[in-house]
Amino acid sequence: MSARAPAPLLGAALAVLRKDLLAEWRTRIAVNALFLFAFAVLVLVGYAVGPTRLAPEDRPTVNAVLLWIVIFFSAMTGLARVFVKEEEGGTAAALRLAAPPAAVLLGKYLVNIVLLFAVTAFIVPLFLVLTSFEIACPALFAVLLVLGCLGLAGASTFTAALVSKAAAKGALFAVLSIPLLLPPLIAAVSGTQVAAREADFSAGVDFVRVLVAYDGVVTTAAFALFDAVWRE
């Protein structure tokens, strides 16, 4: 199609990642939104639930839900920024010329993974301390967190690209992301409840399977369809 040899995908994606992290480091808009929101909600949850207010038998059920709600809504405050800022700043056209679509999506996906892993690494220890949430199987818990965040980042990066072209971006981002993210969130919450109760990894392996399948399927679909969104 073009005379220019296609830039190696990974190299271009890493360049997008580097550019975005640098820009983020200079403004810290997404980071501030994510961490301040997460901290505010953690304070609220910690104050309301506290280490002793829940009966010990209720803790796995309630705390697992609260933890994922904090992670999910923190993600919803900051992850749309990767594409919204390109449209608002008028830099989307230049990015369209500079890198192939798949590299843009991969780069933005990596940015959101970095952001989400960072905020999750901030949320989880504080949450465990504030609510005295004890995990019987830390390995399962860690696997669920990683897979859950990959799924969150994957689907929400794609919806971020969609809403960046629409009116009422902020409201629409959560509306579009929630239906796509409910299956992995249900699996992650249920798996976390199992991880809190049982020390045996195999007890929660079904949820891990669902998450792996979901992450693979949604990421593949997002890459297949991104072209159509990015060119609009």
Place this chain on the structure above:
Amino acid sequence: MRAVKSLGLAAKWFLGLGMAAICWGAFLYARPAQSFVGESSRIVFFHVPQAWVATVAFFVAAWYSGMYLRRRRIEDDDAASAAARLGFLFCVLATVTGSIFARVMWNSYWNWDPRETSIVLLLLVYGAYLGLRGALEDPERRAALSAAYALVAVVTVPFLVFAVPRMYQSLHPDTVINAEGKVKMSSDIRLIFFSSMVAFMGLFYWMWNLDRRVSRIVRERTA
């Protein structure tokens, strides 16, 4: 052209009379199934076809979304959005009838049975799709972006319909899709049930065509 028109008229009459016959058969011909409270099993003749149409409509919307992205014909977008609107309608109907059945059968309108969960998620997907359409002004951009969203959403639907419900114990009766792949119905129920499935699909097809034609007329008038 005249032959097509009279064929269409005949199909409409057939559909109308067939629906009337199914309503009669559902309440007066088929016997109530065993192990259900009172007459509550009769809801199967309406609830299951509605849920089925809601699911099929979703795949129709996805199919035409894919066709739009391939061919860039705005008529494909009409077809996709018509299917999504109708799918939303049938999804609401299936949710409400299912909830009424749950009240009769399990004494609670809503108890987050896996089937209830998955249909609520389908409702959310439809709602989000229609919300996205509402937020996009330009017809071509609206068509392309909502098509892309529909296709990503369609890959999550199998998780909602098949994976999540099977991760938990469900109270929902097995009807057509069950582990043994057998139809567990008596012959009178089976007759009405499958007639109703066909009639509901016909109803969907008819309404879908009307919606597409309306979209085309609106576009021609406003262009």
